[in-house]
Each structure stands twice: as structure tokens, then as C-alpha cells.
Amino acid sequence: MTSITKELETVEFRERLDAESAIPVLVFLASGVLWLLVGSALGIIASIKLHAPDWLATIPQLTFGRVRPAHLDVVAYGWASLAGVGCLIWLTSRLCKTPIRQRGALIASAALWNLGVLYGTGAVLFGYSQGVEWLEYPLPAAAIIAVAFLLFAWSILSTFHARQAEHLYVSLWYVIASVVWFPILFVVANLPIYSGVEHAAVNWWYGHNALAIWFTPIGLALAYYMIPKVIGRPIYSYYLSLLGFWSFALFYNWNGIHHLVGGPVPTWLQTISIIASVLMVIPVMAVAVNHHMTTIGHFKLLRTSPTLRFTVFGAMCYTAVSFQGSAEALRNTQEVVHFTHYTVGHAHLGVYAFLSMILFGSMYYIIPRVTAWDWPRPGAIRLHFWLAALGISLYFLALTIGGWLQGMAMNNPAEPFVNVVAGTRGWLILRSIGGSMMGLGHLVFAFLFFEMLWRAGPRRGASPWEDAK
Amino acid sequence: MNVPPAVLLVLGVAACGAALALAGFAWAAATGQLDPSNAGALTIFDDGDDTPRQGARR
Numbered sequence: 001m002t003s004i005t006k007e008l009e010t011v012e013f014r015e016r017l018d019a020e021s022a023i024p025v026l027v028f029l030a031s032g033v034l035w036l037l038v039g040s041a042l043g044i045i046a047s048i049k050l051h052a053p054d055w056l057a058t059i060p061q062l063t064f065g066r067v068r069p070a071h072l073d074v075v076a077y078g079w080a081s082l083a084g085v086g087c088l089i090w091l092t093s094r095l096c097k098t099p100i101r102q103r104g105a106l107i108a109s110a111a112l113w114n115l116g117v118l119y120g121t122g123a124v125l126f127g128y129s130q131g132v133e134w135l136e137y138p139l140p141a142a143a144i145i146a147v148a149f150l151l152f153a154w155s156i157l158s159t160f161h162a163r164q165a166e167h168l169y170v171s172l173w174y175v176i177a178s179v180v181w182f183p184i185l186f187v188v189a190n191l192p193i194y195s196g197v198e199h200a201a202v203n204w205w206y207g208h209n210a211l212a213i214w215f216t217p218i219g220l221a222l223a224y225y226m227i228p229k230v231i232g233r234p235i236y237s238y239y240l241s242l243l244g245f246w247s248f249a250l251f252y253n254w255n256g257i258h259h260l261v262g263g264p265v266p267t268w269l270q271t272i273s274i275i276a277s278v279l280m281v282i283p284v285m286a287v288a289v290n291h292h293m294t295t296i297g298h299f300k301l302l303r304t305s306p307t308l309r310f311t312v313f314g315a316m317c318y319t320a321v322s323f324q325g326s327a328e329a330l331r332n333t334q335e336v337v338h339f340t341h342y343t344v345g346h347a348h349l350g351v352y353a354f355l356s357m358i359l360f361g362s363m364y365y366i367i368p369r370v371t372a373w374d375w376p377r378p379g380a381i382r383l384h385f386w387l388a389a390l391g392i393s394l395y396f397l398a399l400t401i402g403g404w405l406q407g408m409a410m411n412n413p414a415e416p417f418v419n420v421v422a423g424t425r426g427w428l429i430l431r432s433i434g435g436s437m438m439g440l441g442h443l444v445f446a447f448l449f450f451e452m453l454w455r456a457g458p459r460r461g462a463s464p465w466e467d468a469k
Numbered sequence: 470m471n472v473p474p475a476v477l478l479v480l481g482v483a484a485c486g487a488a489l490a491l492a493g494f495a496w497a498a499a500t501g502q503l504d505p506s507n508a509g510a511l512t513i514f515d516d517g518d519d520t521p522r523q524g525a526r527r
Binding site for chain 2: 007008010011013014094095097165167168169170177180181184188191193194198201202205225228229232234235237238239241242246249250253369
């Protein structure tokens with residue numbers, strides 16, 4: 001067999017992997033994009049209500065206390081989870097060098113997941129919330145999502161079991177870990193057996209770990225694949241990436257109680273959480289050094305590759321949000337920022353600037369490969385990037401500065417509370433402008449996505465050899 | 470000391486998670502997945518999807 005024949009066989013095999021994962025991947029991604037639009041609308045409504053509280057105040061379903069948790073749940077369980085699952089299905093098949101297994105279970109999973117999010121969000125908007133942050137969905141909705149997750153995990157673990165790849169690339173470590181960890185976390189946190197302070201501790205053990213062992217592994221798995229793949233250069237230090245994974249596994253799940261610093265939970269529990277939060281510097285440094293040293297010298301590719309543009313932006317924000325998180329866990333910082341808008345800015349730096357930007361970048365890479373069509377309108381992709389990047393930057397800066405000033409003012413006993421509230425108004429208006437820019441970017445992205453499904457772009461070359469013809 | 474059952478449950482889950490992580494680490498070490506060389510980093514480049522193409526939007 002000549003080397004060209006062997007290479008063509010390799011290309012055909014890889015294209016078969018992409019084609020076999022296409023339907024479940026596109027079903028999950030399309031669901032994610034639709035929930036992104038719903039989540040954006042709810043987020044913008046909630047944001048505007050903070051500086052115009054009378055707006056839509058006569059509609060009970062659109063009062064702040066319902067819209068805000070509905071926004072959080074839709075972007076977490078709808079957008080980020082469904083789009084993340086779509087990307088992970090494709091990535092697992094690629095890295096295991098095996099066609100994705102249990103495709104029927106994946107379609108059932110997507111249907112149940114959408115049903116769970118629809119039911120849960122509807123319940124929250126109509127006032128049937130559990131009243132626990134990140135766990136607002138009523139138990140039946142949470143149970144439906146848990147079953148959907150288990151079906152997805154079954155497919156991933158079956159594919160992993162049947163893998164033809166000998167070596168487990170670092171992204172696969174994160175994928176496998178998250179599909180084992182998250183269902184345990186989700187089910188245990190939703191058990192109706194907690195009360196009082198104990199419930200608060202379980203609440204934040206879950207709330208932070210939803211980011212730590214579900215969303216972060218999705219983002220890192222995709223970044224570890226996309227950055228070297230697009231640049232065409234292996235990751236700077238593979239050993240460092242493994243060190244990063246194992247230290248991440250060791251330290252991250254202890255972080256949650258730093259949300260309760262100063263609260264009525266045992267001091268030793270808070271201290272352990274603060275120490276673990278600071279120790280997160282180790283895996284974060286490992287990831288940051290690896291991504292930066294891999295990208296260095298190739299920044300010009302950011303101009304031509306939307307995947308790299310979004311993913312590098314997301315990877316840089318991962319470093320930023322993680323260092324900020326370690327600093328924010330300290331008692332001195334908490335004295336200022338607790339109960340302020342600063343924390344909301346931090347959360348958006350994580351779920352949006354880090355995770356969502358990497359999801360966008362990965363979708364720009366994956367969708368042409370599973371549909372065999374290329375993206376239309378490069379100008380619209382650039383517009384999406386700049387609306388998202390500038391929008392989240394404005395949002396983050398407004399809440400970080402405004403939240404810090406708010407915390408300083410709240411710590412001043414001579415300052416009337418109403419003045420503190422009034423002082424945040426300008427920053428909250430900037431937040432709404434930033435959020436609206438992101439929402440506009442999502443409309444552009446959704447338009448492009450559904451144009452792709454209608455094959456509005458050019459046909460993608462079946463292989464590099466065809467491109468050369 | 471009266472420890473609430475929910476605390477025992479969460480601690481039990483955490484202990485099982487730690488045991489699972491340790492088992493994973495032991496398995497990884499035993500099967501050579503923790504190879505300190507950079508060879509593992511090359512495994513994503515053998516699928517024919519990394520040929521640089523002029524002007525390609527990747």
C-alpha cells in the first residue's frame with residue numbers, strides 16, 4: 001500500500017466518523033442554539049429590570065425573581081449543556097477513532113433533555129421553583145434531565161469502551177471524567193433530604209461543581225483539541241497537561257463552600273474551601289502555560305480562523321476567571337464583594353467568556369465537518385465574534401468595577417443603603433448594553449447556524465486531495 | 470456526636486469519588502497513559518484533517 005493510498009483511507013475513515021456522529025451532534029447543537037436565544041432574551045429582560053424595575057412588572061411570569069433563575073437555568077442546562085454535549089459526542093468519536101455508539105440513545109437523550117429544560121423553565125416562570133440557586137427546576141424536571149444525561153454518558157462510555165485509539169489524548173481524560181462525575185453530583189444534590197445550613201452547603205457544593213466538573217472539562221477538552229489542531233502544532237508540554245488534569249481532579253471539587261465565606265457554616269469547612277481555591281492556581285498555570293506556549297508565534301492565524309479566534313479568547317478568559325476565582329475566595333476579598341454584582345461579572349467571565357466562546361469556536365470547526373458544507377458569510381462570523389467579545393468585555397468590566405464600588409459602599413455604615421443602590425444604576429445600564437450586544441451576536445450566530453443546515457454556504461472539499469484538484 | 474445523615478451521604482459520595490479518581494490514576498499509570506514524553510500530543514494529527522491549506526477557514 002502506498003503512503004497516498006493509506007492517507008486516503010485515513011481521510012475516508014475520519015469522514016465516516018464525522019458522518020456517523022452528524023445527526024446526534026446536529027440535534028444537540030441545534031437545541032443548544034435555540035436555548036441560547038431564549039436564555040439571552042431572559043437575561044436581557046432580567047438585566048433591564050435591575051435599572052428599570054417597573055418594566056413588565058405587571059406580568060407575574062416576567063418578574064425579576066422568576067426571569068433571573070429561568071435565565072440561569074436555560075443557559076446552563078439548555079445552551080451550555082446541550083451545545084457542550086453535541087461537541088463532546090463529535091470529539092469522543094474522533095479521539096477514540098470509533099464511530100459513536102448508541103446513536104438511538106443519544107437522540108432519546110436530546111429529546112428528554114429538551115423536555116426537561118422546557119418543563120423546568122416553564123415551572124420556574126410560573127412560580128414552581130425549588131428556590132435553590134442552580135437547582136430551581138422541580139424534581140420531575142431534574143429527574144428527566146438526569147435520565148437524559150445517563151443516556152448520553154452510556155453512549156460516551158460505550159464508545160470509549162470500543163475505542164480503536166491506543167493512547168488517550170488529554171481531552172478524553174476531561175470528557176470521561178465529566179460524564180462520570182456530573183451525574184453523581186446532579187443526582188445527589190437534587191435529593192430531597194437536605195434542610196437549613198446543610199442545604200446551603202450542598203447547594204454551593206453543587207453550584208460550584210456544576211462549573212468545575214461539568215462546564216470546565218467541556219471547555220478544556222475542546223480547547224486542548226482545537227488550539228493545536230488548527231495551528232497544526234502539538235501541545236507545548238503534554239506532561240504538563242496531565243499534571244493539570246490530575247491536580248484539577250484533586251482540588252477543584254472542594255471549592256464550592258467559598259460561596260458561603262462569612263456565612264453560618266463551620267469555619268474549618270470554609271477554610272478548606274479557600275485553600276483548595278488557592279491551590280487551583282496549579283492546574284490553571286499548567287493549562288495557561290500550555291495554551292499560551294502552543295499559540296505563541298501563531299497569533300496571525302486568529303485573523304483567518306474563527307475557531308482559533310473564539311477558542312484562544314476563551315482559553316485566555318479561563319486563565320483570568322480562575323485566578324480571579326482564587327483571589328475572590330479569600331476572606332478579605334469576600335468582605336467587599338459578597339452580595340454584590342462583582343460575583344455576577346465573575347460568573348459570566350466563566351460561563352460566557354470562557355465556556356461559551358470555546359463552544360462557539362468549536363462549533364465553527366465541527367459543523368462544516370459533520371455537514372460537509374462550509375460556513376457562509378465570513379463577515380457575519382467576524383461580526384458575531386466582535387459583538388460577543390466586546391459585549392462580554394463591557395459586561396464584565398461594568399460589573400467588576402461597579403460591584404467593587406458597591407461592596408465598598410455597603411461596608412460603610414454611614415452610607416444609606418438607598419444611595420448604594422442608586423450608585424449601581426449606571427453600571428447596570430452598561431451591563432444591559434453589554435448583554436444586548438451579546439444577544440445580538442447570538443442572533444447573528446443562530447442565523448448562520450440555521451443557514452448551514454439549509455446549506456447556504458459553499459460545499460466543503462471532501463478531502464485535501466480534492467482541494468488540490 | 471450526632472452527624473446528620475445528609476452529611477454522611479455527601480461525605481460518602483466524596484469518598485467514593487476520591488476512590489474512583491485514585492483507581493483511575495492507578496489504571497492510567499499501569500497502562501502507560503502517563504508517558505512523560507510528548508508523543509501523546511501527536512495522536513490528534515493522524516486523521517488527515519490537519520493538512521494546512523492556503524486560505525482555509527478552520
